[in-house]
Amino acid sequence: MWTVTHDTAALRDVLLAPPEHFRWLPLNAVARRALAEAGQAPTIAQVAAQHAELAHALTQGGARLHMLPAEPHLPYLVYTRDPAVVAPWGPVLGQCMRPERRGEYAPHLRFFGAFWQLSNAGTLEGGDVHLIAPGFAAIGVSGGRTDEAGAAQLAGWMRAEGWQVELVRFDEHFLHLDLIFAMAAPGLALACRDALDAGFLQALASHGVRLLDVTYAESMQLHGNVLPLGGGRLVSAREATRVNAMLRAEGLTVLDPALSVFTMGGGGPRCMTCPLSRQDTP
Numbered sequence: 001m002w003t004v005t006h007d008t009a010a011l012r013d014v015l016l017a018p019p020e021h022f023r024w025l026p027l028n029a030v031a032r033r034a035l036a037e038a039g040q041a042p043t044i045a046q047v048a049a050q051h052a053e054l055a056h057a058l059t060q061g062g063a064r065l066h067m068l069p070a071e072p073h074l075p076y077l078v079y080t081r082d083p084a085v086v087a088p089w090g091p092v093l094g095q096c097m098r099p100e101r102r103g104e105y106a107p108h109l110r111f112f113g114a115f116w117q118l119s120n121a122g123t124l125e126g127g128d129v130h131l132i133a134p135g136f137a138a139i140g141v142s143g144g145r146t147d148e149a150g151a152a153q154l155a156g157w158m159r160a161e162g163w164q165v166e167l168v169r170f171d172e173h174f175l176h177l178d179l180i181f182a183m184a185a186p187g188l189a190l191a192c193r194d195a196l197d198a199g200f201l202q203a204l205a206s207h208g209v210r211l212l213d214v215t216y217a218e219s220m221q222l223h224g225n226v227l228p229l230g231g232g233r234l235v236s237a238r239e240a241t242r243v244n245a246m247l248r249a250e251g252l253t254v255l256d257p258a259l260s261v262f263t264m265g266g267g268g269p270r271c272m273t274c275p276l277s278r279q280d281t282p
Contacts, residue, residue: 001090001114002276006131007183009278010230014058015111016273017068017077019051020044022265025075025100028175030220030266042261051078053257054235054272061229061255066276068107076101079267080274082145082176083108085126089161090116092154094124097145108274117157122149127176127271129154132183136207138166138200140177168200178270180219182226183209184234185252190214190224190243212246222259225268229255230278235269 002013024041026032055065071077083104085092091112096102128140128151137158139151155165174180180192191211193201204211214224223240232252236244237259244254262272 001116002086002112003088003090004086004131004275004278005088005280006134006278007275008133008186008228008230009280011058011061011063011228011275011278013066013276014063014273015066015068015080015276016051016055016058017080017107018070019047019078020070021072021075022047022078022262023075024265028266030175030222030264033220042264046261050258050261051272054259054269057235057255057257057269058229058273061233061235062231063229066111068111071103071107074101074104074107076265077104077107078262079127079271080108081127081178081267081271082125084112084274085129086274086276087116087131087158090114092117092119092124092157094119094126095122095150096125097123097147117154119150119153121153122147122151124150124154125176126274127178127267130177130181130183132189132204132209133186133207135162136164136203138168138177138181138203140181141167141169142172142174142176144172145176164203166200166203169197170195174219175266176271178225179222180214180224182224182270183228184212184226184247185228185232185250188212188250190226192216192219192224195219212243212250214243218243222263222266222268222271225263225270227269227273237263237268239263
């Protein structure tokens with residue numbers, strides 16, 4: 001069974017979905033702005049080229065790629081993070097909130113086969129689940145994508161395993177917690193502090209997590225939505241120029257595929273990847 005120790009352990013295996021059916025849908029504030037302002041939708045060639053850049057960055061970072069089958073009626077399947085999350089004890093099948101995305105459970109169910117837990121109380125999406133460090137996790141609760149019941153159920157399972165779990169409440173305008181918070185490396189995270197509650201910020205500080213500030217505008221462009229690879233490396237969208245400069249100043253190696261067509265749809269490199277195996281290197 002697949003297991004992930006925590007979000008900054010070395011990424012060994014990752015689940016992607018083919019992009020050929022991707023198109024923008026008005027399912028979140030980011031995508032609605034893209035539809036209103038972009039003038040025209042991205043071409044199939046643009047979508048394929050940028051997804052290939054992401055895949056190359058992941059393999060360059062040492063991860064093995066696993067691919068779901070294409071589903072023409074599931075254009076947002078490319079955001080593989082949300083329907084399931086892999087925990088230290090195995091995969092958890094979530095419950096997507098939007099009707100347009102509920103069918104995504106099926107390819108994830110077929111891929112994983114066996115699960116540690118099945119979410120069946122409220123809604124739970126992987127973009128709200130953060131394994132910050134061994135024994136310490138956060139679950140975002142916007143009342144939208146992940147609601148109180150779904151978050152509380154997962155938190156209960158994890159607390160029974162001895163983990164500290166913070167429920168982080170934020171405005172559903174931000175879609176998922178990983179628009180305003182994401183781990184970049186052990187003890188280092190990107191955060192839009194003004195959108196996060198004081199209790200969560202205090203919990204992070206108590207665990208020695210240092211924050212690099214991301215602005216509201218950058219958050220809404222998915223510039224804080226990064227994917228750690230382990231070994232001081234991470235994936236971040238090329239368009240996040242200021243954030244990438246901050247990360248490089250911390251001594252991190254930033255692999256920066258162009259991902260504008262996907263970030264304008266509401267998801268960045270963290271959203272587009274479902275880590276299957278992360279292990280701390282000896």
